[in-house]
Amino acid sequence: MRKKILTIAGAFAMFALFSISTRLAAQEAGLQRYTASGCAACHGASGQGNNLGPRLAGSGQPLEAFIDYVRNPVWSMIAYPEETISDDDLDAIHAWLASVDMAPQRVGSAERGAMLYRRNGCYQCHANEGQGGAQGPRLGPNPITLTRFTWYSRHPARGMPPYAEAVMSDQDFADVHAFLAARPQPPSLEDLPQLRP
Amino acid sequence: MSDPTDPKPESLPRREFLKTGTLAGAAAIAGASTTADAQNSSAESRLAGQTGSTPIMTAETEATPPADVQVIAEDERGGSDFMVDVLKSLEFDYICSNPGSSFRGLHESIINYGGNEAPEFITCTHEESSVAMAHGYFKAEGKPLAVMAHGTVGLQHAAMAVYNAWCDRVPVYIILGNHSDAAMRRAAEWYHGVQDAADMVRDYTKWDDNPWSLGHFAESAVRAYKVAMTPPMAPVVLVLDGHLQEDPIKRDAAMHIPRLTIPVPPQGESGAVEEAARMLVDAEFPVLVADRCARTPRGMELLIELAETLQAAVLDRGSRLNFPTRHPLNQTHRYSNGPPAMNRPIISRADVILGLEVMDFWSTVNSLRDQLHRSYARVAQPDAKLISISTSDLYIRSNYQDFRRMQEVDLAIAADAEATLPSLIEAVNRLLTRGRRREIEARGAQLAEASRVADEQSRVAASYAWNASPISTARLCAELYSQIRDEDWSLVSSYYSDGGGWPRRLWDFDRSYQWLGHAGGGGIGYGAPASVGGALANRRHGRFSVAIQTDGDLMYAPGVLWTAAHHGIPLLSVMNNNRAYHMEVMHVQRMCNARNRGIDRGHVGSVITDPDIDYAKMVEGMGVYTEGPIDKPADLGPALARAIAVVKRGEPALVDVVTQVR
Numbered sequence: 001m002r003k004k005i006l007t008i009a010g011a012f013a014m015f016a017l018f019s020i021s022t023r024l025a026a027q028e029a030g031l032q033r034y035t036a037s038g039c040a041a042c043h044g045a046s047g048q049g050n051n052l053g054p055r056l057a058g059s060g061q062p063l064e065a066f067i068d069y070v071r072n073p074v075w076s077m078i079a080y081p082e083e084t085i086s087d088d089d090l091d092a093i094h095a096w097l098a099s100v101d102m103a104p105q106r107v108g109s110a111e112r113g114a115m116l117y118r119r120n121g122c123y124q125c126h127a128n129e130g131q132g133g134a135q136g137p138r139l140g141p142n143p144i145t146l147t148r149f150t151w152y153s154r155h156p157a158r159g160m161p162p163y164a165e166a167v168m169s170d171q172d173f174a175d176v177h178a179f180l181a182a183r184p185q186p187p188s189l190e191d192l193p194q195l196r197p
Numbered sequence: 198m199s200d201p202t203d204p205k206p207e208s209l210p211r212r213e214f215l216k217t218g219t220l221a222g223a224a225a226i227a228g229a230s231t232t233a234d235a236q237n238s239s240a241e242s243r244l245a246g247q248t249g250s251t252p253i254m255t256a257e258t259e260a261t262p263p264a265d266v267q268v269i270a271e272d273e274r275g276g277s278d279f280m281v282d283v284l285k286s287l288e289f290d291y292i293c294s295n296p297g298s299s300f301r302g303l304h305e306s307i308i309n310y311g312g313n314e315a316p317e318f319i320t321c322t323h324e325e326s327s328v329a330m331a332h333g334y335f336k337a338e339g340k341p342l343a344v345m346a347h348g349t350v351g352l353q354h355a356a357m358a359v360y361n362a363w364c365d366r367v368p369v370y371i372i373l374g375n376h377s378d379a380a381m382r383r384a385a386e387w388y389h390g391v392q393d394a395a396d397m398v399r400d401y402t403k404w405d406d407n408p409w410s411l412g413h414f415a416e417s418a419v420r421a422y423k424v425a426m427t428p429p430m431a432p433v434v435l436v437l438d439g440h441l442q443e444d445p446i447k448r449d450a451a452m453h454i455p456r457l458t459i460p461v462p463p464q465g466e467s468g469a470v471e472e473a474a475r476m477l478v479d480a481e482f483p484v485l486v487a488d489r490c491a492r493t494p495r496g497m498e499l500l501i502e503l504a505e506t507l508q509a510a511v512l513d514r515g516s517r518l519n520f521p522t523r524h525p526l527n528q529t530h531r532y533s534n535g536p537p538a539m540n541r542p543i544i545s546r547a548d549v550i551l552g553l554e555v556m557d558f559w560s561t562v563n564s565l566r567d568q569l570h571r572s573y574a575r576v577a578q579p580d581a582k583l584i585s586i587s588t589s590d591l592y593i594r595s596n597y598q599d600f601r602r603m604q605e606v607d608l609a610i611a612a613d614a615e616a617t618l619p620s621l622i623e624a625v626n627r628l629l630t631r632g633r634r635r636e637i638e639a640r641g642a643q644l645a646e647a648s649r650v651a652d653e654q655s656r657v658a659a660s661y662a663w664n665a666s667p668i669s670t671a672r673l674c675a676e677l678y679s680q681i682r683d684e685d686w687s688l689v690s691s692y693y694s695d696g697g698g699w700p701r702r703l704w705d706f707d708r709s710y711q712w713l714g715h716a717g718g719g720g721i722g723y724g725a726p727a728s729v730g731g732a733l734a735n736r737r738h739g740r741f742s743v744a745i746q747t748d749g750d751l752m753y754a755p756g757v758l759w760t761a762a763h764h765g766i767p768l769l770s771v772m773n774n775n776r777a778y779h780m781e782v783m784h785v786q787r788m789c790n791a792r793n794r795g796i797d798r799g800h801v802g803s804v805i806t807d808p809d810i811d812y813a814k815m816v817e818g819m820g821v822y823t824e825g826p827i828d829k830p831a832d833l834g835p836a837l838a839r840a841i842a843v844v845k846r847g848e849p850a851l852v853d854v855v856t857q858v859r
Binding site: 119120132164187193196 | 542546652657658659662667670671672675676678679703787790797799800834858859
């Protein structure tokens with residue numbers, strides 16, 4: 001009996017491991033499709049949204065509604081027909097978007113991050129305070145998740161130079177991420193007469 | 198019958214004059230030198246035994262009878278006087294120059310015979326400044342400036358600025374001095390003599406000539422102006438022989454100056470224009486991309502009319518101010534907080550794209566990824582129809598590659614875009630039915646809302662790092678605009694000093710002189726002199742000229758700010774002093790990344806620190822009012838206010854602001 005129980009438990013464990021690895025593989029495929037399809041241009045590298053498109057990560061939107069919207073968007077979003085991206089691919093993207101923010105985070109040092117941000121030239125494109133500028137987008141405060149920040153920096157989609165492990169470690173990224181998260185929020189526009197329309 | 202403008206009859210006396218010039222000069226001062234005899238004798242004894250010393254005046258030389266002293270006869274005038282007549286007929290306001298002996302005849306005629314008015318001689322401290330001033334002046338005024346330089350050393354200094362003007366299709370009227378007759382050259386004129394002076398810039402000028410008579414000069418001078426001002430516009434060169442300038446001519450010699458008639462720019466062929474109109478009217482999402490389209494203020498008015506008729510999105514690539522920055526159909530800055538990315542969201546949605554004098558159509562509809570292995574991808578939809586209206590199809594040169602990558606288009610109209618717009622608008626109006634007009638109204642409303650949101654987002658983006666030190670470029674631009682917005686202002690700075698794109702995101706540009714584009718050829722050192730040139734043009738209109746001046750650019754030829762002080766040219770230069778050639782830091786950093794060598798040394802060779810340059814102190818020594826260096830945001834507003842008061846008095850001022858990178 002005990003042996004039977006162990007066998008069943010093992011089977012469950014194997015199934016669970018298989019399910020996890022399958023889900024992770026699907027999520028990874030989803031991330032790849034998300035990036036390759038150019039979704040990040042309007043919805044951010046982590047699906048966090050930006051000025052062009054809304055947040056997608058963790059939206060809780062049902063898969064069917066998600067696919068329907070991608071096929072028949074309103075206003076400025078480009079329609080993605082079946083020939084461009086399959087339902088399976090959208091399924092993978094949907095799974096990945098649902099998984100964002102689930103990864104455990106390293107703890108970074110904002111003080112060390114400030115030094116690394118400068119030493120590694122991040123400020124060249126993203127300005128001294130990570131506020132962005134003509135050459136690169138704003139990074140902080142409220143940066144994207146550390147996982148996505150690290151992943152994108154290692155595999156940038158456009159003109160950004162890639163930061164390999166030999167140049168910046170995962171801990172380095174955690175520190176820079178902490179620096180960016182610690183940047184002060186801007187004053188309200190109402191308090192800045194210099195920026196009146 | 199001999200040609201009265203033929204210089205040959207006058208050449209012999211001039212040669213005699215040159216032979217005897219030294220003696221004549223000595224004789225001229227002999228009467229005043231008797232008391233110097235003892236000193237000369239003493240000096241002569243001290244120099245006894247030395248060889249190769251400078252000859253000194255002696256009693257013997259003073260005793261030499263006066264030689265064949267020559268001054269011009271009452272019934273004569275210098276050939277260069279006639280040249281001034283020609284230049285006046287072309288209505289040049291100014292002639293920018295660093296003085297040089299190869300054009301001393303023309304120089305003297307300008308300041309004496311011509312009364313130093315129209316053209317007025319503007320003293321420059323570098324020939325590159327002369328040409329870049331003319332570059333900036335044209336874009337503010339729509340008229341070319343004349344520039345004088347040595348045919349050799351002067352032109353070599355000027356060459357970079359000539360290339361910038363060429364790439365920007367801006368006319369600059371360049372006059373070079375040269376002594377062609379080798380038998381009559383002074384020693385220095387051998388270094389300054391050249392067989393074919395214009396050769397070194399022929400690849401990036403539109404036309405040049407080396408006139409052999411004054412009649413020839415008159416024709417070539419008028420022809421040069423006409424060629425330079427006919428789109429596609431570009432610099433031209435005239436090489437003036439020294440003798441032609443200096444030899445006398447009879448005052449009553451019959452001299453003819455041809456009448457100047459600027460050709461009407463070519464308009465697009467009517468059938469092709471009709472087809473373009475049909476494609477635009479039928480499009481679901483047409484996009485108008487303008488680059489050098491508005492070569493006059495009328496160009497902007499026409500583009501507004503076309504865009505509003507079609508309710509089409511407009512992207513202004515910025516070589517000129519083609520479209521008001523806050524017009525609801527302007528979608529140029531509809532991008533997320535970051536680089537324009539070639540306006541991907543707009544371009545990728547378009548089904549018809551009309552390029553109006555777009556210098557780089559390929560990168561408008563494609564994207565090149567600058568990684569270790571470069572790659573590119575089309576941004577536009579695969580079946581999007583492309584239409585080009587450009588004078589670049591009318592004229593192209595081989596050696597320098599400023600023509601950019603070839604872009605396949607569906608309809609190429611070789612014509613001047615501004616000249617073609619009226620007929621295109623007319624055709625569009627003819628084809629637009631009432632029903633179609635109703636359909637496209639909704640498109641315009643959506644674009645207007647997107648534009649409003651983008652403006653709001655730009656202001657929010659500018660508020661980040663508001664209190665940081667060094668000062669953010671966004672705050673610099675916001676502080677500056679808040680103090681000049683009620684003036685009749687003109688931003689005369691270049692692409693390299695536009696504060697990271699912030700002015701066109703935050704300021705309300707709606708007049709063509711408010712934005713003067715960029716260098717054209719990417720040659721650093723354009724910004725400061727072009728700003729002074731632009732300010733020179735603005736002065737007569739009472740406009741307030743402001744430049745956002747980068748430090749690396751200013752260090753090429755800072756002496757142009759002395760020119761501004763000397764000639765009373767009001768200009769506020771606000772330093773974007775980021776203490777490095779940051780674009781190059783970024784490039785080296787890219788290499789460091791690609792090669793996995795670490796980035797901590799990527800700045801070596803590209804920073805301008807240790808010591809930090811004190812620009813306020815440097816420019817103060819040239820007679821310019823200065824403030825700074827300022828690195829605390831709270832100090833910036835009051836410093837700008839003080840400097841603005843100085844500029845309003847008619848003087849230049851510089852505020853040195855220590856800023857972040859871009």
